[in-house]
Every structure is written in structure tokens, then in C-alpha cells.
Amino acid sequence: xxYELYYWPGIQGRGEFVRLALEEAGAAYxxxxxxxxxxxxxxxxxxxxMEGRKIEHPMFAPPFLKxxxxxxxxxxxxxxxxxxxLGLAPKDEAGRLWAHQLQLTIADLVSEVHETHHPLATNLxxxxxxxxxxxRSADFRKSRIPKFLGYFEQVLKTNPKRGQYMVGARLSYVDxxxxxxxxxxxxxxxxxxxxxxKDYQGLVELRDSIAERPHIAAYLQSERRIPFNEDGIFRHYxxxxxxx
Amino acid sequence: xxYELYYWPGIQGRGEFVRLALEEAGAAYxxxxxxxxxxxxxxxxxxxxMEGRKIEHPMFAPPFLKxxxxxxxxxxxxxxxxxxxLGLAPKDEAGRLWAHQLQLTIADLVSEVHETHHPLATNLxxxxxxxxxxxRSADFRKSRIPKFLGYFEQVLKTNPKRGQYMVGARLSYVDxxxxxxxxxxxxxxxxxxxxxxKDYQGLVELRDSIAERPHIAAYLQSERRIPFNEDGIFRHYxxxxxxx
Numbered sequence: 001x002x003y004e005l006y007y008w009p010g011i012q013g014r015g016e017f018v019r020l021a022l023e024e025a026g027a028a029y030x031x032x033x034x035x036x037x038x039x040x041x042x043x044x045x046x047x048x049x050m051e052g053r054k055i056e057h058p059m060f061a062p063p064f065l066k067x068x069x070x071x072x073x074x075x076x077x078x079x080x081x082x083x084x085x086l087g088l089a090p091k092d093e094a095g096r097l098w099a100h101q102l103q104l105t106i107a108d109l110v111s112e113v114h115e116t117h118h119p120l121a122t123n124l125x126x127x128x129x130x131x132x133x134x135x136r137s138a139d140f141r142k143s144r145i146p147k148f149l150g151y152f153e154q155v156l157k158t159n160p161k162r163g164q165y166m167v168g169a170r171l172s173y174v175d176x177x178x179x180x181x182x183x184x185x186x187x188x189x190x191x192x193x194x195x196x197x198k199d200y201q202g203l204v205e206l207r208d209s210i211a212e213r214p215h216i217a218a219y220l221q222s223e224r225r226i227p228f229n230e231d232g233i234f235r236h237y238x239x240x241x242x243x244x
Numbered sequence: 245x246x247y248e249l250y251y252w253p254g255i256q257g258r259g260e261f262v263r264l265a266l267e268e269a270g271a272a273y274x275x276x277x278x279x280x281x282x283x284x285x286x287x288x289x290x291x292x293x294m295e296g297r298k299i300e301h302p303m304f305a306p307p308f309l310k311x312x313x314x315x316x317x318x319x320x321x322x323x324x325x326x327x328x329x330l331g332l333a334p335k336d337e338a339g340r341l342w343a344h345q346l347q348l349t350i351a352d353l354v355s356e357v358h359e360t361h362h363p364l365a366t367n368l369x370x371x372x373x374x375x376x377x378x379x380r381s382a383d384f385r386k387s388r389i390p391k392f393l394g395y396f397e398q399v400l401k402t403n404p405k406r407g408q409y410m411v412g413a414r415l416s417y418v419d420x421x422x423x424x425x426x427x428x429x430x431x432x433x434x435x436x437x438x439x440x441x442k443d444y445q446g447l448v449e450l451r452d453s454i455a456e457r458p459h460i461a462a463y464l465q466s467e468r469r470i471p472f473n474e475d476g477i478f479r480h481y482x483x484x485x486x487x488x
Contacts, residue, residue, distance in 0.1 A: 053398070053402070054402075055402065056402060056403075056404055057342055057345075057399075057402075058395070058398055058399060058402060060349045060352075060392075060395050069338075070338055070341070072341050072342075072345065073345050074344075074345045074348040074349065076348065077341060077344055077345050077348055080341075080344075081341060093314075094313075094314055097314070097316050097321060097324075097325060098301055098316075100318075100321055100324075101301075101316065101317050101318045101321050104318040104320065104321055104348075105304045105318065108304075108355075111352075111355060115359065115363075119359075119363045119364060119376065119380070120363060120376060120379045120380050120383065121379070121380065121383035121387070122383075122387075122388075123383060123387055124383070132363065132364060132376050132379075135364045135365070135376075136363070136364050136365065139364065139365035139366075139367060139368070143365070143366075143367055144366075148304075151302070151304050154297070154302055155301075155302060158297065158298075158299065158300060158301075158302060159300075160300055
């Protein structure tokens with residue numbers, strides 16, 4: 001039974017954390033909103049889950065995943081569901097909770113990345129909140145990147161299974177998400193990352209090892225990987241990457 | 245085996261969502277950071293979980309919960325763990341995922357509430373970002389409260405078990421969190437809520453029914469319930485509740 005992923009078609013966004021897990025596992029999935037509308041897919045197949053007054057479990061926002069009768073939303077929750085099924089999470093409760101906790105902290109970081117370019121309102125254009133974005137980004141670069149990445153680096157180092165993966169001795173969806181975080185921060189804040197990366201050497205090595213995994217390497221070369229762009233969460237606006 | 249809750253001692257904050265679940269269930273728990281330091285508790289018992297270099301699973305931020313050997317962080321994850329144990333969540337996987345998804349959407353709302361008074365930097369005083377906070381709050385009142393509360397109202401209405409609870413036919417931690425959201429928004433944005441509440445009548449009735457539950461009513465009267473204040477997430481700054 002193949003997985004149906006529902007997410008905005010033009011961006012990596014939060015959907016990308018789910019795509020990376022499905023791709024690594026070689027799972028059969030359909031990226032519904034990116035498929036042609038004439039096959040009953042595309043955006044018009046996604047919106048009823050959010051706007052429909054008749055569905056039992058309305059979705060607040062994409063991404064969400066349909067798998068048989070199961071419909072699950074919220075990125076970290078989707079990964080929590082998929083983890084054991086794709087062999088990308090520990091099977092015991094304590095291990096699953098820990099992986100999920102880390103993923104939720106990654107989600108917090110992702111939200112803060114979005115705030116760097118939209119500190120006043122999601123509904124306003126970037127151009128109309130640029131001055132505030134410059135201030136927010138300065139704090140993000142100086143305080144928040146070190147706080148989050150410093151924490152994840154510490155988690156990697158204190159993992160009693162020693163340094164290769166974030167959780168236990170095997171690859172999990174958390175490692176794939178760390179890859180995406182490093183990629184995204186490098187895209188959005190290249191200058192800052194060049195300065196700071198020496199402090200997160202473990203995470204950078206983890207990123208490199210993920211990029212070399214055969215399924216991930218093939219995915220990154222494929223058309224399924226949407227390039228980063230200025231409609232997504234990680235956006236490159238040079239003025240937000242300037243200064244100390 | 246009693247639960248140990250770790251959270252900042254002077255505010256309701258995110259810890260309150262956990263407290264409400266423990267209180268409703270009549271569970272034995274210790275609010276560690278609020279206990280006297282001389283008993284090996286207090287703040288000095290909390291900080292090592294966050295700063296310690298020796299612990300296996302360092303915590304990014306409170307709240308976190310210790311239960312025997314299990315240590316779990318991130319508010320929604322704590323409730324996901326507690327739910328079935330306290331009889332405050334469905335037992336089947338689909339029901340648990342749905343409750344957790346709603347809780348994660350509540351967490352997103354809570355984060356946006358925090359952004360209303362700290363849109364530029366968590367590390368700056370409110371007074372130093374008041375102009376930006378006024379703008380952010382205007383959008384929050386006009387667009388975000390209706391989006392979130394409208395969604396939760398829809399969930400309540402489309403629940404096939406008909407309207408009394410958010411998830412299925414029984415009380416869950418999600419209902420307790422909706423109570424806290426309504427209380428918090430009323431505290432922070434009283435003027436806005438007086439205008440808008442007619443649109444969320446189901447949620448308001450749910451709030452009232454929760455307030456009357458014996459354990460919750462007793463808790464709200466007790467000293468264990470910290471009053472709302474301007475160090476917490478829901479803060480009342482009149483200038484943020486003004487205008488359309």
C-alpha cells in the first residue's frame with residue numbers, strides 16, 4: 001500500500017523532512033499535489049482535506065500523509081508514524097520518544113527560521129517587513145543557531161553509541177532531518193555558516209555521510225528534489241546574512 | 245511511582261498543559277523546581293538535565309518529565325506519553341495520533357502567542373521591541389486567532405461523537421489544553437476575545453465544562469495554580485489588544 005504525501009508543490013518546506021525519510025527507505029509514495037490534476041491529483045486533491053466541512057479529521061496545514069485509512073498531520077507526527085514502519089526509528093517506547101523529542105526541537109528551529117523572514121506577519125510580504133527581519137535575523141544568527149546546533153552537537157556527542165548517529169546505533173529520521181537543517185541553513189545563511197560550522201563538526205560529518213547514502217544521493221540528483229527557493233522556509237536574502 | 249515535572253517555577257507557561265493533565269487525573273506528581281532547594285529539589289535540581297555534559301539525553305528546554313527511568317521532553321510529547329497512562333487519550337494508534345496532531349497544532353498557537361510580545365528576539369526585553377510587537381499582535385488578533393480557533397471549533401463540530409469533546413467520546417488532554425488556550429487568550433487579549441468569542445461557542449462551552457470538573461476546579465482554587473503574569477507566555481499588555 002503506497003503512501004500518499006500531501007504538501008505544497010513548489011517548495012521543499014516542511015514536506016521535505018518526510019520526503020527524505022520516504023526516499024531513504026525506498027518506500028513507494030506519491031507526492032499528490034505535484035501530480036497532474038487530470039489524474040484526480042494535484043492541488044485540487046489536497047485542499048478538501050483542509051477546507052472540507054465533511055471530513056472527520058480536518059487538517060490545519062500540510063504536510064499530511066495518507067496511508068490506507070490512516071490520515072496523519074504535523075511533520076514530526078508523520079515521522080513518528082513512519083519511523084518504525086520504514087526502519088528509521090527505534091522500536092522501543094523510550095527510543096521512539098527520544099527520537100520524537102529531537103524531531104520536535106528540530107521543528108522549533110524550523111519555525112524560528114521562518115520567523116527570520118516573516119517576523120511581523122505571515123500574511124505580509126517580506127519586502128514589507130524587511131527592517132524587522134534584519135533585526136530578527138541578527139539575533140537568530142548570533143544566539144539561536146548556536147543554541148540549537150550546539151544542542152544537537154551535544155546530543156550527538158553524548159549518544160552512548162558514540163557519535164555516528166543522533167539516536168542509538170542506527171540511522172533514524174532524525175539524522176535525515178539534521179542533514180536538511182544543515183543544507184537549509186547553508187542555503188539561507190552561507191556567510192554565517194562558514195564562520196560557525198567549525199563548532200558543529202559532528203553535525204557536518206553526519207550531513208556528509210547522509211549525502212553519500214545511495215538512495216539520498218540519487219534523490220538529490222533527481223527532479224523530485226525541488227531546489228531551495230524564496231517561497232520556502234529556508235530563503236536566501238543576503239541582507240539577512242550580513243553583519244556579526 | 246510518582247511523576248516528576250520540571251518547569252520554571254514562576255509561570256504557567258508550557259508546563260501548565262502538563263499540570264492540567266496530572267491534576268485532572270489526580271496523579272501523584274512533584275513540581276520539582278517549585279520545591280525547596282534544601283530537599284535536593286528546586287531550580288538546582290532542574291538545571292543539570294539541561295546543562296550537564298554527562299547525561300545521556302540532554303534536555304533543550306523545560307518542561308520535561310521524569311517517570312522512573314523515562315525522561316521525556318517537549319510538551320506535546322510529554323502529553324503523548326502521559327495520555328494513555330492517565331486515561332486522557334484514546335488507546336488505539338489512530339486516536340493517539342489524532343490527539344497528538346491536535347496538541348502539536350495547539351503548540352504552534354502557543355509559540356505564536358509568544359511571538360506577539362517577542363517578535364524580534366527572545367533575548368530582548370519587551371520594551372525594546374514594543375513597536376514590532378504592536379504590529380505582530382494586530383495580525384495575530386485579526387488573522388491568527390480566527391484561523392486557529394476557527395479550526396479547533398471545526399474539529400469539535402465535525403467530531404462524529406458529537407460536540408462534547410475534541411477527540412472521540414471521552415475527555416482527553418486536548419480538551420484540557422483548549423481550556424488553557426481560552427483562559428490564556430482571555431487574559432492576554434480580553435478585548436479581542438470579547439468580540440470574537442461568539443464565533444467559537446463550542447470551545448467556550450468546552451472551557452466551561454472543564455472549569456467545573458471537580459479536580460480542575462479544586463486545582464484552580466489552589467496555590468498550585470500560578471496566576472497568569474507578564475513573565476509567562478500569555479501576557480497582558482493593553483497596547484497589544486488595541487484596535488481592530
